[in-house]
Amino acid sequence: MPPEPLTPDRILEATEDVLRRFGPAKATVVDVARALGVSHGSVYRHFPSKAALREAVTERWLDQSHAALSQIARAAGPTPQRLRDWLAALFAAKRAKAGGDPELFATYMVLAGESSEVVDRHIDTVVGQLAQIIEEGVGKGELSLPADTEPAVTARAVWDATCRFHDPAYATDWGDESIHPAFDAVCALVLRGLGG
Structure with a gap:
């Protein structure tokens, strides 16, 4: 059976495993390459530096919540309920990340501190989804x-x-x-403030 092709996704998955095992201070590109059974040069062909690899794994981690939140932002239904559902989904995703894999969550906190542009893009994306919901609610007269x-x-x-x-x-x-x-209290306050 031929070896599985080396793709950015495979590299990022292996990087997560290496980060979980060694932590951000000790994990190296050589460790990632070893986990994949390839040379570190093969990893560098996809990610030109250790910093680029760490930034990509951080971005992947943050982007995992975008799809579910985007679905809620685009869904039909009363805007106040969609807004509350969106906030609840964000909270649930963050809690799951923190509680489901605390070692990796701690690692990502370090990586996010190194990748402020990635974090800024993430925040811009999710705040944009909130703006979309609010704008639609105002347009339908459900929010003010x-x-x-x-x-x-x-x-x-x-x-x-x-x-x-x-x-x-x-x-x-x-x-x-x-x-x-x-x-619940904060959501109620926000919705009351928006007339929802």
Whole structure:
């Protein structure tokens, strides 16, 4: 049986395994290559540097939540419910990442700190989804904004107001049972503020 072709996805999967085993401080491109059974030069043909590889694995990790959130943003139905569903899906995804694989989550926190442009693009994408929901809600008369307020500005305010439920700095709070009523209260406040 011929060997499986070396693809960026295979390299990123192997990188996650190596990061999980060795942590971000000790993991090397040579470790990734060894896990794949190839030379480190083969890895460098896909990712020109260790920094590029680490940035790509961080971006992949952050992008995993985009698809589900995008589906909610584009779904039909009452806008206030879609907005709440979107916030709940974001919170659930972040909690699952933090609780499902704590070692890898800690590693990604280090990598995200190194890849501020990747994190900024991620935030721009998800805030853009929020803006889409808000703009549609205003267009349908289900949400309202103060005069001269853009949906993008409001979306960023909603992002900031809900940071306790998606910013990894608060991950230690996410396992506490009191987080659920707090999330419900913040969602209710946001929706009331938007007239939803």
